[in-house]
Amino acid sequence: MNPKKILRTIESYLNLKPIKMPKIEEDPKYLRGIGTAAVIQDETGLTIKIKDKSKLERLDEEFTHIVDIVSGTPTRILEYDCPVKYRNRFYDNVLIEALGYYGSKIVTPRRTPIRIKHEGLKESIERKEWKKLKDFYQGDLDLDRRTWHEIGYDLGEKIYRYIQKTGNKEPILSLLIKNRGGKKPFEVYKKILKQVTK
Numbered sequence: 001m002n003p004k005k006i007l008r009t010i011e012s013y014l015n016l017k018p019i020k021m022p023k024i025e026e027d028p029k030y031l032r033g034i035g036t037a038a039v040i041q042d043e044t045g046l047t048i049k050i051k052d053k054s055k056l057e058r059l060d061e062e063f064t065h066i067v068d069i070v071s072g073t074p075t076r077i078l079e080y081d082c083p084v085k086y087r088n089r090f091y092d093n094v095l096i097e098a099l100g101y102y103g104s105k106i107v108t109p110r111r112t113p114i115r116i117k118h119e120g121l122k123e124s125i126e127r128k129e130w131k132k133l134k135d136f137y138q139g140d141l142d143l144d145r146r147t148w149h150e151i152g153y154d155l156g157e158k159i160y161r162y163i164q165k166t167g168n169k170e171p172i173l174s175l176l177i178k179n180r181g182g183k184k185p186f187e188v189y190k191k192i193l194k195q196v197t198k
């Protein structure tokens with residue numbers, strides 16, 4: 001599938017307005033240690049960085065992120081200094097990755113999630129154990145980013161299976177896209193998880 005077709009497939013499946021094709025740049029140096037593709041936003045707009053332009057398979061996830069951003073993703077919560085805000089920021093990212101993964105499954109159904117390696121970290125975030133969290137992060141500042149990907153992909157897989165089984169996609173997608181139904185990211189995460197694991 002060519003990039004345009006991947007983008008249009010995702011937009012129409014998620015029932016969102018078509019967007020302008022973002023720039024796609026091959027940049028293995030930027031992506032070292034991050035992954036195969038990523039979205040960056042600067043004054044020139046949105047760009048997808050990709051490790052290898054001949055391998056387009058992870059464009060599906062990045063296009064979903066862009067469609068999510070353009071159609072009005074919630075305000076990013078950036079504070080790290082307070083457990084409650086931190087938890088919401090963390091779960092905002094979990095939801096973004098869950099949708100990204102879900103979008104990628106539409107184009108690439110054979111994709112499988114990565115194993116969650118840091119259940120302890122997840123529990124500490126949910127319980128707002130701030131001191132314990134700081135211990136977790138010692139010497140590994142990238143741990144939270146990796147963990148919200150793991151949890152988000154896992155949720156995305158559960159959502160995919162639930163929607164395949166029930167055909168009931170609207171209520172969950174409307175929580176994942178746009179304003180999250182006015183609820184905080186952690187509440188939305190719990191609500192969706194409950195729904196899809198019932």
Ligand SMILES: [Zn+2]
Nearest residue numbers: 061065097100
């Ligand atoms: Zn992603």
